[in-house]
Amino acid sequence: MHRHFLRLLMGSRVWLVAGFLLLPPAFSAQVPTEDEGWRPPYEYPYPDALVPEVYAARRSQLLRYLGPHSLLVVFAAEPKVRTGDVLYPYRQSSWLWYLTGVSEPDAALLLSPKGVELGGRRLQELLGIPERNPLRERWNGARMGPAEAEHLLRLPVLPRPQFDSLLQHLLPELDTLYVVAYPTPGLRLPLSGRVLFAERLEREWARERFPQLVLRQGFPPLTRMRAAKDTHELRLLRRALTITGEALVSLWRQARPGMGEWELQALLEAEMRRLGADGTAFPTILASGPNACILHYTDARRRIHQGELVLVDCGAEYAGYAADITRTFPISGHFTPEQRALYQAVLEAQDSAIAACRPGVPFRLPHWKAVAVLQKRLYELGILSDTSDIRRYFPHSTSHHLGLDVHDVGPLDTLRPGFVITVEPGVYIPPGSPCEQRWWGIGIRIEDVVLITDSGAELLSAALPRRAEELERLLRADPRAVPKAR
């Protein structure tokens, strides 16, 4: 209700601007109505990801996990306001993306093992998506409508309002409804400080009307499926990683002392886009000198001085899939003795962690290996006098799942074939730390991506150099030798 009201409000505002600024009265009669006039042609924006049978196979696998009287519904992410009537670039919910490939807002999917009756057919899966609206499309571009969705994704489709009514009609017959991600999980009311949780409110609403129904948020088998990447996902992940690696190499060829962090960020992200990325999977961390000790520094406002290290933690997003790679390099092309000593320690920790990656071992084993190396090396360098203080200089863990989300979903108990994880040890010595001053302000992280295979592991980001001498060589290379766009 509330949402419709807002939408109505926003719609009328847009038209006010249109009529006022752009369309003189004589022209307004020619504005196309809902069923006449030109509308932009629709093209699926991620052709590389358009493999309907892959999504269909995932849905049928998921259907096997659902009880006979249960139903699973997956909602699209909500568009988010940046300021006024300007929205953030839209990003689909990873859950809906994983199961359908739909990249549009206001879509929803239902999966019913028993099937729902519709037009004489019994359907186990159904997509709801708004009808196309030529008036809106003249402003905001073409959108996938029911006809396009049915044709491209090969899914039975209902326009969204009918989909919502159908869903409501099904509730009395169900014993369990799994909701995969409320588009807006909670809302904080600023005066009272109260927080409204969508799930709790919906559960109260359902309890009054459908006492037999259990409402659950999320569906663990779906989470487990997302953790083990299939060949389609690995293809897209490899592409995201290749683009990220090539953008870093291109950056090394151009980075020079005296440049601003923002310039390096611009060069890096421009190259990602040039190579076909849709954008970045998360805000780039481009941190020089002591800024590298701020784990998620994203301001990029500092000028980089001769002799300093630059830590770049970045990832292209390609067809929804995230890369996540970190390299730390000396802007002048040479590590100082202190920088090199710490770089070698982090590299050795990473080598040891990568070597521990294989199926069946604890998820945390790579982390324990990295910690052991860093404890030993920082003690030898005189930076740590008590190895149990390691968290002071290595305060994060070594691995997370990587996939549609940069910190992807998945179990954290045991490594299994198909898991894609990062291996990212680091050492950060903020100024003022209780060690010799020559170490102060050095922050180093090296992050790579590993696929757990049936027999061991594959380093998916292996093409990108990470040894100190290799970085030094690339940093001194001819800046004109930038690779060609494809």
Ligand code: GLY
């Ligand atoms: N870029 C965030 C992380 O490495 O986890």
Ligand code: MN
């Ligand atoms: Mn990262």
Ligand code: MN
């Ligand atoms: Mn990471």
